[in-house]
Amino acid sequence: MSVSTEAAAHGHEVHDHPEYMRHQFDDMEQQNDAANLGMWLFLLTEVMFFGGFFLGYSIYRSEYYDSFVIGSQNLDVFLGGLNTVALITSSVTMAFAVRAAQLGKKNHILIFLVLTLILGLVFMVNKYIEYSHKLHDGLIPGYNFLWTGLGDGQSIQLFYSFYFCMTGTHGLHVLIGLVLIVWLLIRVWQDKFTTEYYAPIENFGLYWHFVDLVWIFLFPLLYLIGGLAV
Amino acid sequence: MSTIAQQGAAEHRMPRDHFLNAAYTIKSWLLTMDHKRVGLLYLFSISFFFLIGGTFASLIRLELATPEADLMEADQYNVAFSMHGIVMIFFFLIPSIPAVFGNFIMPLMIGAKDVAFPKLNLMSWYLFIFGGTFGVLTTLLGGVDTGWTFYTPFSSTYSNSNVILAGMAAFIAGFSSILTGLNFMVTIHKMRAPGITWFKMPLFVWGMYATSLIMVLGTPVIAITLALMMVERGLQIGIFDPALGGDPVLFQHLFWFYSHPAVYIMILPGMGVISEVIAAFSRKRIFGYDFIAMSSVSIAVLGFFVWGHHLFVSGQSIYAGMVFSFITMLVAVPSAIKVFNWMATIYRGSVSYDAPMLYALGFIGLFSVGGLTGVFLAIMGLDIHMHDTYFVVAHFHYVMVGGAVTAFMAALHFWWPKISGRMYPEGWSRLAAFLIFAGFNMTFFPQFIVGYLGMPRRYHVYPEEWQLLNIMSSAGATVLAVAFIVPVIYLLWSLKNGKIAGPNPWRATGLEWILSSPPPEHNFPTTPIVEEEPYDYGEIIENPVHRDEEEKEHEHA
Ligand code: HEM
């Protein structure tokens, strides 16, 4: 067989690579490409995951449109809107953090990651406030749901089921994101990244933008059915 | 019937250093980053689950030996077939070939030092074990009785068994599968050695790629579906419960959107294995390489558009049914393309009948029967009669056991010398292959007949007139059970006593065969450069070299 085991074009001596390069790769380019592709594929699985929710949502929304309008108009558009602003802004700060990582400016990375962290926390606090209102008003499906207003309570409960499942899963993603930011901050602080190796920051950025994007779909679909109620 | 193993005359020695003797501690296994060891971890784990699933199967066949309920009550019987299905599908067949041989062999085939993300790979195994623990717990606490399909509202409202535990088991195992698929896709995209272009990849790698695509795109949907089902059971929120305004058919749609593609997760890796084995034991370049490669991908893609054939009688619109029926029949086309290409490869090849080849030949026949009966079921009018009868049970066992499990056995026997460095006893291995083939057909062929006569699936009693066919089936199952134990014994025996295999006992092409058996810890000392096509057997046929001369050539190289 004429397969040669001679070193390939980008073959290398065993010990000449930096500590952040994993042994299974030939060079940093391959490692970074692999990490990027891995993240994109992961996001694809997330799209399919949320896709199940969106499908169910669409079906019941078309079946019980009136109840979805009533349910929707009971949500707090102000807090939801504030959260939308917070997340979009955090996407901007995250993009700046990635740029700073490309340029190797440690302080800027730290600043922008902290800003992203704060905005993410704002989102979670708002969400907490919203959820506790709903708990207080007896709007938690299957737990204390009691609809006293106009409309068909059963299908309004269905709306709230989707509301909690979707925003809950999304919130879980934000929470995981916050934990990852803290982990990144520590790594940046310890000078683990270089201008050649910052893939974790970049890929976390992709994740964070994705989480933001999901919210941008969730906000109108959940809060604005039937137009703004003023 | 001559075999390649019989022709082997040369003596070999075991390599001095290899991945198995690199370290012996338990820790070196449980924290391994070596794709080969992860593959073996999976091999042990799925063998364990195969044993559990097989035990439930034996209970089912025992109960069905008589028309009356003598061994089990209805409820216990429900648990038996549900646990059998859940364990076999989620914990044996879905991980089987990808997680064992995809992990062990695929990186070797493309000349990589490991998969792209070794830590993630190990994590997949831990997730699998974590999910498996839930599965075992479910069993110990009395099992679940919803069937492997978890249909609502029975699962979400009425069942009194451990639905949430079993759901968690499948949910968590799903993430293991997602991560494996992701890892493989990145590995195949980014880790191929120079010279291995897309159309020079061995067909097993194409099979792995198509499978991974389904794992990545489909598995998240089953995850969300099971999650919603569990939330609904816990809180009664009503997404799938008609009493609360929900729609149980939505569950079926979501469930089959994954679970139909999942049947291709089970069969595509097997098809990849068969392409390797057929070429190696016909000593011929595979016929229609491009078609086989592309048919894997088109099966994976088409497989996402046929789920409605499971809902012909569930109240799905008849027009939707017609479309699903048509697309389902389309899937048979790429499947048939593969079968014809394998046959053309065997035709005028110089065929030898070692155990892997016996399994491969069995696969072709059994898969054809399974696939063709699938086309029967895809015909809406016919399916109204056959849905939920033993005909369906026979159909999917022909593809899943006759196809996928047979291919798993082919893979195990083909690559065992590579994995262990030793040959297994030839006579026994061929005997086991025959027994499995015979036992399998005895078990499942009668089910086609009894199903066509109208015997429904999932009942523990039946009218007396069907007893003969059921006894045949139970007797076949006994043969099958014995036949699966035989390889366990001789493979374990061979670990110590088998003849030393040498790097390439089958004289097969492919990068995995230029490495020592067992392979070195880090596979290739330097990244290999590949110049020729896969399946370069042409030379061997045109001027057959005497085996020993070829051996010498190898030693000089
Ligand atoms: C040639 C391709 C195939 C066709 C046309 C086909 C068609 C079908 C149809 C129409 C059904 C529904 C029958 C019913 O419930 O009434 C079915 C069921 C089933 N098929 Fe196939 N099939 C094919 C290949 C496969 C393969 C390769 C596998 C697995 C490796 C498989 C596994 C199953 C299973 C597990 C079920 C039953 C699921 C259940 O209800 O529990 N099929 N098939």
Ligand SMILES: [Cu+2]
């Ligand atoms: Cu199907």
